[in-house]
Amino acid sequence: MADPASHDSANISVFLVQQGVWDMPLESMPLASGYLKATALTDDLVRRSASIDIKNFRGGTTNSAMANELFSDGTPDVIAFSVLGWNYRAFGALAASFRQLNPDGWVIFGGTHVAGQAERVFRMFPEVDVVVNGEGELTFRDLLSARIRGDDRRALHHVDGISFQHEGTTVTTADRDRIEDLEVIASPVLTGAIDLTDEHGAFRYDVALMETNRGCPYKCAFCYWGGAVGQKIRAFSLDRLRRELEVFGRLKVHTVVACDANFGLLPGDVDFVEALIETRERFGFPRALETSWAKNKSKTFYRIVKRMKEAGMRSSFTLALQTLDERALDSMNRRNMKLNDWEELSAWLDREGLDCYAELLWGAPGETVKSFMEGYDRLSRRVSRIAVYPIMLLPNTDYFEKKKEYGITSVRGDHDDFEYVLAHHTMTFAENRQMQRFLFWARVIAENAVLRYIWLPLRQLAGLTQSQVLLDLDTWIVETAHPAAAPLRSHAATAMGGTAAFGAAITYLYTDPAGRRLLQVWWQESIRPRLPTAMTPLLDDVFRYDLVTQPVYLGGAGDARADDLPVIELYGETYHVRHGIRLDHDVPRIHSDLRADRDPDLRPTERVVDLYYRTGAVAAVTSTNHEIVVHFMGMTEQQVRRHAIGDAGRGGPADDGAGPEPVDPGDRTTLTILNSDEGGCS
Template identity: 60%
Template sequence: MDASGKLSVVLVQQGVWDSELESMPLASGYLKASALADERLNRETAVSIRNYRGRVTTSGMANDLFGDAVPDVLAFSVCGWNFRQFGALAETFKQLNPQGWVIFGGTHVAHQGERTFRMFPAVDVVVDGEGEFVFPELLHAVLDRRRPDDLDDLAGLTYRDRQGSVISTDARPRITNLDDVPSPFLTGAIELTDGNGRFRYDVALMETNRGCPYKCAFCYWGGATGQKVRAFSRERLRAELEVFAKLEVHTIVLCDANFGMLPGDEQFVEDVIELRERYGFPRAIEASWAKNKSKTFFRIVRRMKETGMRSSFTLALQTLDDDALDLMNRRNMKVNDWEELVAWLAAEGLDCYAELIWGAPGETIESFMAGYDRLSAKVSRIACYPMLLLPNTDYTEKKELHGLVTVRGDNDDFEYVLANRSVSFAQNQKMARFLYWARVVAEMCVLRHTWVGLRGLTSITQSEALLDFDEWLLTTDNPAAEPLRVAARPTIGGAGDLETAITLFYTDKATKQLLRAWWTESILPRVPDGHRSLLQAIFDFDLLTQPVTADSDDPRPQRVSVRCGEYYVLKDVKLRYDIPGILGTLRRGETPSLSPDPTVVDLYYRVGADDVVRSTNHETIIHFMGQTTEEVMANAGVTSSDFTLNAEEVA
């Protein structure tokens, strides 16, 4: 009990990224709001949330959780990256409070009670689905002095009975009316501001719906694959959006499996636009877009373009190989008809990026590289991820059938695929280095315009350039190469140290000079003479438009307020070519003029990049790239006259 005599309940959540700002504890917020909506629980319990950044150690969390007082109930929102740490905390908790309850919930442990209890005997209960209605029932059981080994009347969980047998109770029906779940924002369950009254998280997380109609072999979207999609009401979502608008939240990230699929999604976007007109915020929406693009999707995209609402449009392809698509259960999905969609988005002047998974059954190095380069000829970014086996997925259940060889991560509980029937262990190791540089240099936008120039002006493919950089880095005697060589050493899953390399490329002058040396020594000599000057100018523009951080070697001290956002501005930048215009021409698949065309532009850089550079999140970093005046106006939804009136210098 706490000092007031109430049952002390602590909800624990930990994000994967170690950004300066926290990741919003949405799952814990739902649970807290649901518990406090119950009259008895509101009266007799004290529910709090402890939310940790990605790099907080187990001992650091233990000192925070147990330093002042040990709670009565410890409930964890478990993901693959924190499963082991939370298991260790459960063990410590039981030593301090043997009668306390430990509850695990989340996609990584749902329906995995037997393994969870075997690994972490201190865990009492595993919630097997949506937890908002199960959690209050468990707290009532604690208040009623019931034992955690006698819960057979509570649906939707797994526990051990008095004989130690693992018991899974009847499945609980999925929540039909999502508005029955109290809002963590409208109820104040999630603390939204810091001590200075500012929004305390990197982005605002929201759900507009739950469920996914597909059954992709690699995916277990909240246990809702193959399920009917259920939506929150427009009225509730609008009220939540207004909270964020008033707090000047820049980006809303939607935790939906297929945003843009339901008619209500169109209404949601209209509400975002209207609130932005009133409050100036939100400025951007990031989402996992509907896999099959309907008329609703196209209307939403066009409307967002018309009003300057930013988003990154995702092609969640995962593979372009027909054999791998069959084994993924994705062959018949319209997402595979992607080229027409990319062409439409390009014609609308909208950015699009793609996702690929390396290591899928049926995929080979040759087919993956062919797919990568086919995509890179059409889209601005490709996010490449190593194949993970997740609990409750088709791949995991058919592991032997596909010949999947895996290993658990060093610092997480994911199963990383090291080989399958079409890829050997040695081949996978070779691909690890390519995936590393594909993520650091391409996905994280260290270079982004350069790829457009290479594919339009040379025969060098994006994969060739990345492999060339890796080979050059291993042989150069430039001292700035050593930190990158160390960072790129393969780890389990092939990820390497992403944060170190990304931070160096964005903040370290010597590393930027190293990138220039590779470009000058290894790539430019392969470029046709007549194209070399223009391609060099595009490369220079790439580095010039990288985000501005406190460590940047070329700071832009002048700050301006553009309607509702603050930017650094670099005035009267002289370019030998009209690079923004040439890039637009190349993206349309047209041939630009190779003659110099001196152009002067102003470049604007959104303030606050320090919070995102180290996060390894490409969906966020893209919003901090340097933009021309025209791009800022389009993204702010203002005219040139409005822009002039609202661009007031900030002291």
């Protein structure tokens, strides 16, 4: 091994490469790379000898475009990739290009998709030198120190927590202990390791990502959350989190996403929410929190929810059920989780004036078509926004290791590295194909809030379940000769291929006026004839309100176009305003009464409302991020005020004579889990 002192003056160039899953106008914040860079630079040798650059790409960026940006001005000495299932193949291709250009450079792969999978990685991509197993911050720092000292990349036995290639074999070093004191991980926000602003000084990402803690005490069979399943939870200090929130507040960041597996489980999470609210009181921002909420709802959770409601802090609460079938729960290892009774919890949310969405997984061993559809409709009686995802086999999970036991047949994705389940002991190929079409419409129309208000009135006033309506839409799209249905037929037929088909369909329905007109034709031709005559005018009104509250944005088309709508600043943010929306019924109030199990007054009552739509919606409506899109739905001025300054701002002069304030899905303080395509446990 070389003498460290002799290489102190040598400069090495390091690239950290990330690529998000969604192709959006705004980038996804490169938090993982930021941690690696900030922590590596705490080491004196690395700080003196290495220049570290983060290369962050959108989901739709091609391999050739990434290669040109990475290598046009020369190649770095070390290139490290943050690998997930959606970018595994792309990064393997870039590693091969790098090796052609720099035979002596180091290629490092890290991330949950490759941890513990070095044999396969090296077999598929022999250009990769090192795979990081587990948390990467300290390991990456040690690897850079080794490179600066001149160590051989094929003789890294002294670095814990890695696998590397040595004389044609794979060497895996000792496991590195989990980082107990998270304060040794430098903050990329406070150190400036991540560029937070664009050339205009505005926050450059779609949302701000934070971690308040790491670890998950559960071991669900489908999940490998951050490689920390079955682990005790470790927390970052409140002082650090406060300072990060202040940065985001000053930058007017609307939404903070806490990348935790079980937010609301620790008593300290209450303090974080208080710090978030205090930050908004000082700077007007942030105004929304999205996170993965604790599976079991303790007193801490209820305190947080009530406090957020009182403050008007927006979020989305998820009933992370995954299945209502007991056999499937057994295979998932969730039987002993003692989840709170979801029906009681959803009733409590209704009483508190809060909304939620739910998560289900299709295709778990033990589940059948019949049990799944019964569970879906049972759940939809309380929760219309149901995020339904197909089971995928992720590396290092129980399902992945027990494929033979469950009789699982799977196939790798066309453009990603996920294994998609095709069949098993309780699901045939034909049943799975049938259900994939249902999942397509459930995700596009219900989960992504293309329709939000209509579900409850259809069920309670017309006797149509949510699954019946979605299946009706599927049948109608297949049979109609309407030319605007062709794109949706095509997307539905390729739904098993991953997120691209869903994103394309959602974008079509939100941005193309032909898509909106198509929904109106479907309503007239297929749903309206099934409605009770006495209820038809009201349900027509609800359906129209669903469409008119969809987001608008500059550059849109038809009803989605915001160019001709006035723009105003309200409580520190800009909104497009649509004046004088006339309703023949008080739709928001009727919906609120139905949700709260009250008898609504269904008589025609004209109501005129002005609707306010947050500007900048294009990133939300062209992705599959349903947690974010709801923040761009049309709201009344009272609703905007509530989310800007909380209940303290209600009841002032602006409310005088306004009449009863509507309570609706866009207005409710919604509380959510971010479901990660890379095995995010919910």
